[in-house]
Amino acid sequence: MFARGAHEMLELHGGKCVECGTISTPPSIHPTCIACGSPKLEPVGLARAGTVYTYVVNQTMPAPFVAPLPLAVIDLDDGARVMLQVIGDGDDIEIGRRVELVLRRYAFERGVPVYGFKARALKAEEGSA
């Protein structure tokens, strides 16, 4: 259901816990904090760069998906954690690799293109935070 999540994904929002500071994302599926359960969350924009914590390269995908499809769990520079598709065939992805988030098309839903952020691996010289 793209319609419900489109706005918060385009603006890349999280909910920062007033009690413990943890960022839960995206807000639409997190009425409460994932760390302490508090309902007191304030909307924040997420960092647009981070570091790969772990990843996979999915090589078995039905159409309209295209394999290989790398997916990475990324620790953003503000402490939030996201899991996103990675641009490319996965050859340049590894644990610890710096990435930036860029807006890309995810799919067509009922003929309408749907956009969201994907990760792009940075080269070593681009990687300093």
Add this chain to the structure above:
Amino acid sequence: MSWNKVAVVGAGLIKMGELFDQSYEQMAAGAFDAAVASVDKGFDRTQVEAAFVATQRGTLWGQEGIGGNTVPTAIGLAGIPCTRIENACPSGSDAVRVGAMAVASGVHDVVLVIGVEKMRDKSSEEGLLSRAAAGHPIFTRGETAPVLFAPFATRHMHEYGTTREMLAAVAVKNHYNGARDPYAHFRNEVTIDDVLASPPVCHPLHLLDCCPQTDGAAAVLLVNPARAREFTDKPVYVAGFGVATDHPYLHEKDSFTEIKATRLAAQRAYAMAGVSPSDIDCAEVHDCFTITEILDIEDLGFVEKGGGGRATADGETALDGRIPVNTSGGLLAKGHPIGATGVAQITECWWQLRGEAGERQVDMRNGYALQHNAGGRGSGVSVVNILTNRN
């Protein structure tokens, strides 16, 4: 002192596989008949007071409209109270737990728990697509089943030096056991080289790191222990159980080297049963992928965190090892008909505890067997059941 407020007096399953020639109803009837036939002193099917049915895929995969009423009619018991349990991959384990609570509460003396799943009636492509496009539109886009576990393999390899050969050792062991289980989907042995050379599915997992898609059904009969001797002189008891949940999305995980829900469920089950991991003689655990079994044996406390790959490669979990794991062949070889999986694992534990596991029989010196499933989005549901032959 173990809980032991429920006795298991019958258990059985049908041969797992691609059962295109059998309907959901026929598979259910086959499993029920097998459980009834296993009762030592005979069992009149009309003694079943209530049933719990585990079926997970349901409407996703062509089993539209499976409620509580499909199985009673299929087994000739229309009219009995029957409830369908859906709780991801542990659906079968959780149905056993719920059935046990129904007996222990005193509401029913004789309860049937049955797991039934048709996995192969829909094509692999349809199944993959239904998973890859499900869930959150961005965060889970492309998340087929291997994506739920492969990130744990990547991280476990990074932190603990676990190798693809160690992962492969899980598949080799479980296929060895499956080759000795007449109910297993795959009854062939494989080698480390076979696993390493099998096609990539989701890096770092290859085809033989993954369980197959399997049709199957299994059933157990739970009774009030005060009446167990009416049915058998060798009852098995539910010693304890534990269930736990964790966040459903992978990006919400604290750790990618443990399944937190399994660790919590195990703590609860051990406390209820009054035992520790060293008291367990054998275990049926959730090996949907090779890495999953490595995480399981660590999270269940059989080996230290990070040591699961090495322990498996060293044979500690083999039939003749220190703690035999997945003597039935596990999900990797026996198959993973989701709703039936946990009930089939209970059946293997029941055979082991009664000394009826044939060439797979292991030394049950302490008299405890453990059964475990984990699954759902983010492996956020885990169930552990502990059985014993001691009372």
